[in-house]
Amino acid sequence: MADLVSYGNANRDIDQAIIALKEGAQLLKYGRKGKPKFCPFRLSTDESTLIWISSSERSLKLASVTRIVPGQRTAVFQRYLRPEKDYLSFSLTYNNGKRSLDLICKDKVEAQVWIAGLKALISSGRGGRSKIDGWSDGGLYVDARKEYLFG
Template sequence: MGEESLNTVPFDRTAEQAILAMKKGAQLLKCGRRGKPRFCPFRLSTDEKYLIWYSGQEEKQLRLSLVMKIVTGQRTRQLQPDKENHSFSLIYTNGVRSCSLDLICKDKAQADSWFIGLRAVISKCHHF
């Protein structure tokens, strides 16, 4: 797979199902800049504009229109080779800098679903 362009992505039933699953949410392993990776509940906002997660009691959001690309496999930070086929990174702009949100799913099927859903939603965000 590798890097994916965020140009037009055909919207299909698979993407629709993936987006519905993302709105329901899932526990994903978030690999941050500091400390150990930790499980956080992630979900897609109902308006499909934000990825929302909770770190402790604090709600965090990533505006999906800021995401420039999705990179499959964990290549940006703490490498976990056994998890590479069910991980991805969202590369986004934060002011003038480029940042990444590195996530690991429970299995390849979940990673594929989140990847398809995010790609479809991000593509829509970039066309409005």
């Protein structure tokens, strides 16, 4: 995939990120029980649901996600903390913040693609309000209509 960090057309970058999410990737999933394991993740064709295979097919409706939390800040991550992978990690909190889907990507570009794509889908239809918690300088800049990734 082309480098997502481009200043020319933010909408095209988001479209490319969503296409990549539909194609899917192997992400390291942390769970409440057992050790982290690699699972195939993909976005549903209607862009409303994140689907993965663990012991069976599982899914999470993006409408139920309350926040995207970058890094390893949830209780689930704290059990098997990997500080060297913090910049590749993110959590989707749902059920009013009581539950989280905790994931680690293989590299920085994959992490940027997944976070940007999910952020765009989750914030759409909600006034462009950012649900990324804890992001500051050098992370993601949100401007009501446009989103830019800074490397």
